[in-house]
Amino acid sequence: MGGTFDPVHNGHVAIAEGAAHIFSPEKMIVLPAGNPYQRARLPFASSGDRVAMLVAGIGLSSIKVVIDRRELNRTGPTYTVDTLQELRKELGDEIPLIWLIGSDAFSKLDTWHRWQDLFGLTHFAVVMRPGERQLEATVSANLKTAIEHRVVTASELNCQPAGNIVYLALMPPKISSTQIRDRCQNGESINGFVPAAVCDYIEQHKLYLNNA
Ligand code: ATP
Numbered sequence: 001m002g003g004t005f006d007p008v009h010n011g012h013v014a015i016a017e018g019a020a021h022i023f024s025p026e027k028m029i030v031l032p033a034g035n036p037y038q039r040a041r042l043p044f045a046s047s048g049d050r051v052a053m054l055v056a057g058i059g060l061s062s063i064k065v066v067i068d069r070r071e072l073n074r075t076g077p078t079y080t081v082d083t084l085q086e087l088r089k090e091l092g093d094e095i096p097l098i099w100l101i102g103s104d105a106f107s108k109l110d111t112w113h114r115w116q117d118l119f120g121l122t123h124f125a126v127v128m129r130p131g132e133r134q135l136e137a138t139v140s141a142n143l144k145t146a147i148e149h150r151v152v153t154a155s156e157l158n159c160q161p162a163g164n165i166v167y168l169a170l171m172p173p174k175i176s177s178t179q180i181r182d183r184c185q186n187g188e189s190i191n192g193f194v195p196a197a198v199c200d201y202i203e204q205h206k207l208y209l210n211n212a
């Protein structure tokens with residue numbers, strides 16, 4: 001699962017837990033983005049703070065979680081295709097990889113660097129984000145053509161290492177990092193929006209008080 005995690009919140013935790021339950025993966029690799037090239041600005045919290053919040057907030061009971069810092073250590077823009085190529089070198093070509101992603105991000109997949117190559121490197125598990133329009137209404141004709149023949153069920157996914165798409169019927173809470181940063185700035189409570197340890201961390205380090 002990739003993301004800016006600025007900060008990690010209960011929506012992220014819900015999709016991670018849901019996917020872990022469905023796929024029982026050997027491990028979950030969480031990849032905080034370094035310099036997300038499609039964003040207008042750098043993350044608000046430092047890389048160190050974002051990693052610390054992930055470490056505090058995203059321990060799953062059922063499986064091993066690895067917070068992978070490779071994208072933070074990379075200079076220049078973060079391209080998922082580079083990350084996946086590195087992971088393939090380390091893990092080999094045979095093991096199934098599943099990229100867990102929300103529908104808002106997936107619907108823009110065709111704007112990612114070398115996006116067509118991604119299907120040769122990983123599967124995608126797509127979670128509908130509450131409040132978002134259905135994917136069919138938001139994807140381009142190009143992306144629609146690229147994905148429609150790839151859709152399978154969760155149990156079919158492990159038959160090959162990459163190239164398929166599963167839509168996961170999870171019901172994650174309607175939470176975003178943007179909303180949490182806004183609440184902090186406005187002095188509103190973020191209890192129930194982020195894991196308790198993340199709430200403590202944000203308070204202790206006085207994060208997101210000035211998001212100008
Ligand atoms: P921001 O508001 O800063 O964009 P965000 O809440 O979207 O933050 P990201 O770090 O951008 O969080 O998201 C990482 C991944 O998690 C993306 O694939 C995104 O679609 C997914 N995601 C985030 N929140 C949810 C949610 N509430 N439900 C489902 N998927 C989510």
Ligand code: MG
Pocket residue numbers: none
């Ligand atoms: Mg986002």
